[in-house]
Amino acid sequence: MGYRNNVQLTPDKRLKHFLSIEGLPRSILVEILDTAENFAQVGERAIKKVPILRGKTIVNLFFENSTRTRTTFELAAKRLSADVLTMNISTSATSKGESLLDTLNNLEAMQSDMFVVRHASSGAAYFIAKHAPDHISVVNAGDGCHEHPTQAMLDMFTIRRHFADFSKLKIAIVGDLHHSRVARSQIHALTTLGVNEVRVIGPNTLIPNEMSKLGVHLYHDLCKGLRDVDVVIMLRLQKERMDGGFLPSEKEYFQTFGLTEQKLSCAKPNAIVMHPGPINRGVEIASEVANGKQSVILQQVTNGIAVRMAVMSMTMGSHLAAENKS
Amino acid sequence: MKIKIENARVVDPANNVDQMTDLYIADGMIVSLGTGPEGFSADKVIDGKDQIVCPGLVDMRARLREPGFEYKATIASETQAAAASGITTLCSPPDTIPVIDTPAVVELIRHRASAAGFAKIVVVGALTKNLAAKKISEMYALKNAGCVGVGNALKPVADGLLMRRAMEYAASHDLTVFLYAEDAFLRGDGCAHEGQMSVRLGLSGIPEIAETVAVSRELALIELTGVRAHFYGLSTAVSARMIKRAQLEGLPVTADVAISHLYMADIDIGEFDTFYNVRPPFRSQRDREGLRAAVSEHTITAICSDHQPHEEDAKLGTFSDAEPGISCLETLLPLVLRLVDDKLVSLSEAIASITHKPADILGINAGTLGIGEAADVCIFHPQNDWRVTKEKMWSEGKNTPYIGWEFSAKVSYTLLDGRIVYQDRL
Structure with a gap:
């Protein structure tokens, strides 16, 4: 009963797998941000490569479609000089656990060193980490409605580049919290990093009541929720939520929770606007806000590469440290 | 074969017996308690020193996976596991393939059980044809074939009118309806509390x-139709209270709980441990305590x-x-006896909840050591420490979250109709 040992950390508390923000100490999160800061400079050079993971093989296992996350993971791996293999595996062929495990066994046979996994089921990355051999690191690139930890860390990185001190910040996350793995990771990251206040804003159908136990304040009115906020994080609204089951229509959602310039004026004047992408213009966010001065959406994409380089080098580094010790 | 079990503590709640005594068995029946019948000469004497003798356990609900799911387990494998666990009667829900909606399937199961010879199986027939919740089943035929009642297994009957008709029809044939209370729409695609x-x-x-919501609808329909009904596996404290109220108002309702729901809560899922994926789901710790209270005050009797x-x-x-469910035959008795250690129930109440109480609900002659009854007997050592391991499990299914748990109660003999069907290798 209760919790097992944290599978994400090695016995000497280094990051071995990166599966969820929940359960990680603040020091690891800060280390990721600091490491990413160094890698961000690599991206600004003419030659954008470092030889840290030369000779290592990284397999991107995408059981669910993604363009942005997949390409930034690929770029990050290549900039670390690793060999990268990307596999897009349709979920229909692997809806059963045994084939997930079969896929895994096949890839192990190819002597890879790291799996980057995206899957439609919550807990898929944990499952793979538990069943992979000891020398393999697993990085979660989004599992069901559970977590998307690298996205959250690139968001933290972006916030830190704009505001030095997390402890003074009020941050609002707006939209479909219920189904958002990004939001879960962000909430854990923000509370672990010690922000002043995290608010979640949306209709009751998209915010479970129990969410308050994660240490956030619930708001059901966009303007009230945005008052005095430093950072506004908009979430993507999936099309299938708008068919009347959770929300009556796109139009009504935009009227109530869509971020317009007028609504944004409730937040602090220097507040930044973030979005994990891809954005639905005119649904969760107005074009003039997405393109506006306060938007940092494209910076997030750029920062994603540095943060993913940091996570990959740290998780692979945990094995090197273990090898050096022995 | 004539068997004498001597110097044992005999606990038989159905007959208010709890005493140190001898038990005599002949021709597959209990023939005497205390002093042997005249001229009784035992072919075998079982030393019951430090042991407890109770009726063979009656398990209200166990999937044996046959017919249809033989790749999971078979009647032979699971009845043998039952024998090793002191269980002599099992009740199978109708969700086999084919579904238990014809006398032929009932016959097949009975035949396989008697061929294996480890335990008796009774069955609940399907409430609706093929469990499809579209048309009511041939309940009269199922009753004549020996079904102890009718139910729709884990398939909810969303159509309230159909459920009303099914209950009315079951009531007219004096059949108990076994209900799994779950509103399919409110459950949606949920997999955890x-x-x-x-x-x-x-x-x-x-x-x-x-x-x-489902309990509430079923209670209203039970009141309307007057059918005798049993609620399967409650999982929430609130539904236990609803059943209690209904019982106080005199409705003919009973309820059981799966033993694991008295020990586990949703928090035990930890990091997505699929062994804790069950239906109904493990709920909050408050629900677990509510269910325990309902057992202690006899709202839940089985x-x-x-x-x-x-x-x-x-x-x-x-x-x-992951598919829901736990392989749990072998931990039923020790887990129930832990409730005695937890001071939730007395030893006699604990044994009643897995012997004559479920037998009463099923309407069968079992779970008693009365003179003249079938000699289905469980003998266990209350202080013989053991640990659950995959390797030592008898069931084909090794899906248990109790691996590594330590228990003190261990079955030493199981008798079925006076035959020794299990003996612990000492």
Whole structure:
């Protein structure tokens, strides 16, 4: 009963797998941000490569479609000089656990060193980490409605580049919290990093009541929720939520929770606007806000590469440290 | 064969017996308690020193996986596991393939059970044809074939009118209806209790009201139709209270709980441990305490294993993809006896909840050591420490979260109709 040992950390508390923000100490999160800061400079050079993971093989296992996350993971791996293999595996062929495990066994046979996994089921990355051999690191690139930890860390990185001190910040996350793995990771990251206040804003159908136990304040009115906020994080609204089951229509959602310039004026004047992408213009966010001065959406994409380089080098580094010790 | 069990503590709640005595068995029946009948000469004497003798256990609900799911387990394998666990009667729900909606399937199961010879099986017939919840089944034929009642297994009957007709029809044939209370729409695609844990793990939740709304509808229909009804596996404290109120008002309703729901809560899912994927789901710790209270005050009178053996692959996957259920026959008795250690119930109450109470609900002659009754007997050592390991499990299904748990009660003999069907290798 209760919790097992944290599978994400090695016995000497280094990051071995990166599966969820929940359960990680603040020091690891800060280390990721600091490491990413160094890698961000690599991206600004003419030659954008470092030889840290030369000779290592990284397999991107995408059981669910993604363009942005997949390409930034690929770029990050290549900039670390690793060999990268990307596999897009349709979920229909692997809806059963045994084939997930079969896929895994096949890839192990190819002597890879790291799996980057995206899957439609919550807990898929944990499952793979538990069943992979000891020398393999697993990085979660989004599992069901559970977590998307690298996205959250690139968001933290972006916030830190704009505001030095997390402890003074009020941050609002707006939209479909219920189904958002990004939001879960962000909430854990923000509370672990010690922000002043995290608010979640949306209709009751998209915010479970129990969410308050994660240490956030619930708001059901966009303007009230945005008052005095430093950072506004908009979430993507999936099309299938708008068919009347959770929300009556796109139009009504935009009227109530869509971020317009007028609504944004409730937040602090220097507040930044973030979005994990891809954005639905005119649904969760107005074009003039997405393109506006306060938007940092494209910076997030750029920062994603540095943060993913940091996570990959740290998780692979945990094995090197273990090898050096022995 | 004539058997004498001597110097044992005999606990037989059905007959208010709890005493140090000898038990005499002949021709497959209990023939005497205390002093032997005249001229009784035992072919075998079992030394009951330090042991407890009780009626063979009656398990209200156990999936044996046959017919239809022989890759998970078979009647032969699971009845043998039952014998090794002191269980002599098992009740199978109708969700086999083919479904138990014709006398032929009832006959097949009975035949397989008697061929294996380890335990008796009674069955609940299907409430609706093929469990499809479209048309009521041929209940009269099922009753004549020996079904102890009718139910729709884990398939909810969303159509209230159909459920009303099914209950009316069952009542006219004096059949007990076995109900799994779950509103299919409120459950949606949920796989874990809707609460802090499901929100944290991003698992789709099954809200408490998926059960309580269904209990509430069924209670109203029971009142209307006057059918005798039994609620399977309650999971929430609120539904236990609803049943209690209904009982106080005089409705003919009973309820059971799966033993694991008295020990586990949603928090035990930890990091997506699929062994904790069960239906109904493990709920909050408050629900667990509420269910325990309902057992202690006899709102819930029967405790069952809710045995659901699986092949390894069924649990090898993500939490939502895993098949629900626990292989639980072998931990039923020791877990129930732990409730005595926890001071929740007396030893006699604990044994009643897995012997004559479920037998009463099923309407069968079992779970008693009365003179002239079938000699289905369980003998166990209350202080013989053992640990659950995969290797030592008898069931084909090794899907149990109790691996590594330490127990003190261990079955030493099981008798079925006066035959020794299990003997612990001492």
